Amino acid sequence: MVLYRLLVSIASLPVLAALLWRVLRGRESRSALAERLGGGEAAPHRLWLHAASNGELTSAKPLIYALLTADPAVQLLVTVNTVTARELGQGWADPRIAIRMAPLDHRAALRRFLSRHDPRALVVIENELWPNRMALMADAGRPIFVIGARMSARSAARWAKIGMAQPMVAQISALSAQDAGSEARFVDLGLPRDRLMPPANLKTAITVAPGVPLDWPRSDTVLAASTHEGEDAPILAAFATARARRPGLRLILAPRHPRRAPEIAALIAKAGLRHTTRSKDEPPTAEVYLADTLGEMGRWYASAGLCFVGGSLVEKGGHTPYEPAGFGCALLHGPDVANFAEAYAALDAAGGARLCETEADLAAAFTALDADAQAEMARAARGALGPPADVESLAKALLTRL
Template structure:
């Protein structure tokens, strides 16, 4: 722990310089920077819930809503790491929920944050376990709950060798693991079994608003969902090659970060395809529809029979297969799926998804995956991923520990 504190201390000055530079360049608001340093408008006496980014916050929403329904007096202070997640949370417009940028994991910053907000408990979503944060919250005598926790064998081994993992695990008052493997690894790191809550993968309980599908033939429509830099060029090349064999094919391209739309538009033009953009309210009349907005993924899943899940052809760990499965999409993914290793393992083993390692393999799937196979893949995916988490039971278990 001392080595970690020393490392954080050395890293503080460069982080502050970068934060100041981002404010000067207009890439970060002064308000957000203040919150990252433990400041901002005080919201005392609330339960502090931390969800890293869009995915974690989206997955936490059913639990949040269930808790607020069960306990009308509950008030939450929700912290996030990204501006897009903050905007999403603020878009909920719920007066019971205060949204802030998460404080840096520096003891002075965290001390300021705790004094300003005086939270009465900390709920961590998934694997956002920060040593200083947990140590100071535990020292303040506040309960720490971790929901949807996941840890890989590699991370567990590394935590075990450093001793840091055992210290953090000892501070956890209750933990709901995402899967049996993670639960076992947390217990091996020293979590007492009596502190375990029912296992729950929060992403299985996400219910996206469906929206009106595009007026395209669903079985002839491909969705590239939550793509990252380095993936769009591969997807577009594969789509262009597949369309030469299957002329009616259409593509919805939904990047993880809509701000990258201009560079993606240039990539679309480079492969000789036409496109229209959702952000410009243009009709979906071209071969490619650039879905460069937030909050409409349900509509895009509803429109597509085939879904390539992004973050998996580049080393981003892959995004959720649960959302496309819930919309009965045929799932394609790349080899980098560490974020959902067990889910994709079950899908691949049971034939509920197809691994595509490069543009050539994507081309083949885009060109040949017809309506009948799409439906079969979708049925198998639902069976492989299992039933959704019991959010009602989990919400009561969490409230009982606060």
């Protein structure tokens, strides 16, 4: 821990400089920066819940409202790491939920944050385990809960190697793992078994509003969902190849970060394709629709019979298969699905998803998977992923431990 604190102190000046640069460029507000430094409007006597970004916050939402239902007196301080997640949470417009940027994992910022907000307990979603944050909460005698905990074999080995795993795990009051593998790895790192809560994958409980689907034939529509830099070009090349063989094919391209829209538009043109753009309110009249907005994924899932899940052709660990599967999409993914390894293994084994490692694999899938094949894959996916998490029981179990 001493080495970690030293490294954080050394890194604090360049991190602060980077944040100030974001403010100057208009990518972040002064109030967001103040919150990262432990300031902002006080929200005292609340249960502190932390979710990293849009995906984690969305998966936490059913649990958040289960907590508020189980105990109407509960008020939540929800922290996030990204501006877009802050905006997403503020959009809920719920007076029982205060949304703030998470404080940096620097002891000065954290002490300011804890003094200002005085949270009674910390609920961590998935794998946001920050050493200084956890240590100061533990030192104050405040319980720490980890819900939907996720720990890959690679991360477990890394934590064990640097010697910080056991002290951090010892500070966890109770943990509900996302899957059996993650649970076993936390136990191997020193978590006592009597601190285990029933497993829960919060992403299985997500309900996404469908919105109005595009007026395109669903079985001829491909969705590239939450793509990252390095994925769009091979997807577009594969789509162009498939469209030459299947002329009615359409593509909805929904990047993980909408700010990348200009560079993606250039890639679309380079692939010899036409497109229109959602953020410009242009109608979907071309073969590619650039869905560069937030909060409309349900609409895109409802519009597409075939969904490539982004973050899997590059080393991002892959995004959730649960949302597109819930909409009856046939699933495609790349080789890096470490974030949902067990889910994708079950999907692949059942025929509910297909691994596409290359541009040629994608082109073949886009070409061959017709309406009947998509429907069969969707049925297999529903069976492989199983029932949604029981967030009501989880919320009650968590509240009894406060």
